[in-house]
Amino acid sequence: MTVLDIDRAGRAYGSGHLRVVALDDVSLRVSAGEFVAVMGPSGSGKSTLLRLAGGLDQPTSGRVLLAGRDLTVLDEAGLAQARRRQVGFVFQEANLLPTLTAAENVAIALELDGVRPKAAMTGARGLLESLGLGAAGGRFPAQLSGGEQQRVAIARAVAGGRPLLLADEPTGALDALTGETVMGLLRRRCETGCAVVLATHNIRHAAWADRVLFLNDGRLAGETGPPAGPECLLQTGRTR
Amino acid sequence: MHGYGLKTEFEAATGDVWPLNVGQVYTTLARLERDGMVSAETDADGQKIYQITDPGRDELARWFETPVPREVIPRQEMAIKLVFAMRSGVTDVTAVVQRQRVATVRALQDVTRLKADAEASGDTAWLLMLDALVFQAEAEARWLDMCEARLAREQVTAGLARRRAEIHHTGTRAAAADPAAVERSSE
Numbered sequence: 001m002t003v004l005d006i007d008r009a010g011r012a013y014g015s016g017h018l019r020v021v022a023l024d025d026v027s028l029r030v031s032a033g034e035f036v037a038v039m040g041p042s043g044s045g046k047s048t049l050l051r052l053a054g055g056l057d058q059p060t061s062g063r064v065l066l067a068g069r070d071l072t073v074l075d076e077a078g079l080a081q082a083r084r085r086q087v088g089f090v091f092q093e094a095n096l097l098p099t100l101t102a103a104e105n106v107a108i109a110l111e112l113d114g115v116r117p118k119a120a121m122t123g124a125r126g127l128l129e130s131l132g133l134g135a136a137g138g139r140f141p142a143q144l145s146g147g148e149q150q151r152v153a154i155a156r157a158v159a160g161g162r163p164l165l166l167a168d169e170p171t172g173a174l175d176a177l178t179g180e181t182v183m184g185l186l187r188r189r190c191e192t193g194c195a196v197v198l199a200t201h202n203i204r205h206a207a208w209a210d211r212v213l214f215l216n217d218g219r220l221a222g223e224t225g226p227p228a229g230p231e232c233l234l235q236t237g238r239t240r
Numbered sequence: 241m242h243g244y245g246l247k248t249e250f251e252a253a254t255g256d257v258w259p260l261n262v263g264q265v266y267t268t269l270a271r272l273e274r275d276g277m278v279s280a281e282t283d284a285d286g287q288k289i290y291q292i293t294d295p296g297r298d299e300l301a302r303w304f305e306t307p308v309p310r311e312v313i314p315r316q317e318m319a320i321k322l323v324f325a326m327r328s329g330v331t332d333v334t335a336v337v338q339r340q341r342v343a344t345v346r347a348l349q350d351v352t353r354l355k356a357d358a359e360a361s362g363d364t365a366w367l368l369m370l371d372a373l374v375f376q377a378e379a380e381a382r383w384l385d386m387c388e389a390r391l392a393r394e395q396v397t398a399g400l401a402r403r404r405a406e407i408h409h410t411g412t413r414a415a416a417a418d419p420a421a422v423e424r425s426s427e
Contacts, residue, residue: 039345041389184359187356203345203348203377203382204348204352204374204375204378206345206348207345207348207349207351207352207374207377208349208352208356209349210349212346212349214338214341221338222338224342224345224346224349
């Protein structure tokens with residue numbers, strides 16, 4: 001099932017000789033349970049692509065379909081609704097509300113979906129538990145490490161079973177090992193059927209994805225094929 | 241331990257990344273025995289069983305304590321390929337870089353998948369091995385990024401130089417046709 005279908009999307013800013021093309025004729029289709037990484041240097045269009053995918057911005061050409069619905073024909077209210085139901089966002093900073101506990105931060109996302117407060121708290125605790133953060137539920141963001149905060153942000157982003165998770169450099173502020181933990185978390189999220197699109201310039205993190213896309217100057221510059229290619233370094237290696 | 245057992249043990253610990261030639265294992269063991277680093281006994285099947293000696297243990301400790309020399313630069317085919325791609329001028333260097341990047345990332349995806357499995361089974365020594373491969377591939381990919389950025393900058397610089405030359409050329413021509421006009425435009 002296709003969750004996200006970006007069809008020849010372009011995004012230009014300004015006009016005349018000040019016109020800047022941030023994204024040029026890029027297509028990307030992501031299925032449920034698929035993990036796609038988008039790589040490229042700064043200014044290559046990674047964040048623009050994610051903003052279009054999540055309905056935070058509209059393309060100037062082409063279409064973006066979220067769960068089969070064309071976002072380019074929606075007004076701001078329609079877009080906001082599509083975003084809330086379909087998409088979870090994770091950014092470099094966890095951006096948790098400092099006056100709420102970890103569990104409350106997650107519960108509030110569920111309440112926005114119309115879940116009653118008590119059920120939302122139960123759901124939030126269960127979700128944190130499943131991400132190995134059961135003990136952190138009652139603590140405030142300032143009492144959590146950077147890695148824990150980012151995991152709470154992921155819990156908030158996927159709360160309510162949103163089918164698409166968009167992550168823009170979610171490991172930028174974390175050390176190497178904690179970054180790996182977060183990637184493992186995203187990977188496991190895909191196994192539950194959630195689709196993940198990750199923008200990163202960290203190649204080690206991109207390698208956790210099923211597919212890696214390369215953007216350069218707003219254009220698609222290449223893509224790794226299906227996993228376990230013949231170039232596998234460990235072709236003769238043991239399979240555990 | 242038997243020579244063959246040593247070979248399989250080594251390969252299992254390093255995930256078969258560096259397969260050993262069994263002949264080479266026996267030659268090395270014979271040399272170690274000659275130097276007193278290991279001792280050997282022949283078992284009932286006529287096979288030699290090797291055991292490390294005290295001098296062998298000292299030598300092993302020295303090996304652990306000494307950093308691996310970095311003076312010898314291993315030959316890197318990719319670096320050689322890029323150097324000659326640039327010098328030959330017969331191929332699109334940026335495309336060479338991009339093709340390699342796709343291959344490197346794909347290899348990295350495979351190793352990462354093995355890592356996710358190793359993480360689940362809690363095999364730390366095997367994880368360290370896989371990390372080594374991951375960081376090597378990452379280093380190559382980052383080096384490719386740098387190559388690409390340098391090539392792009394060179395193209396921009398070359399483009400600017402060309403434009404400057406053109407402007408200069410046009411200016412000279414205009415001056416020849418109407419020196420007064422050039423003087424006026426430069427005021």
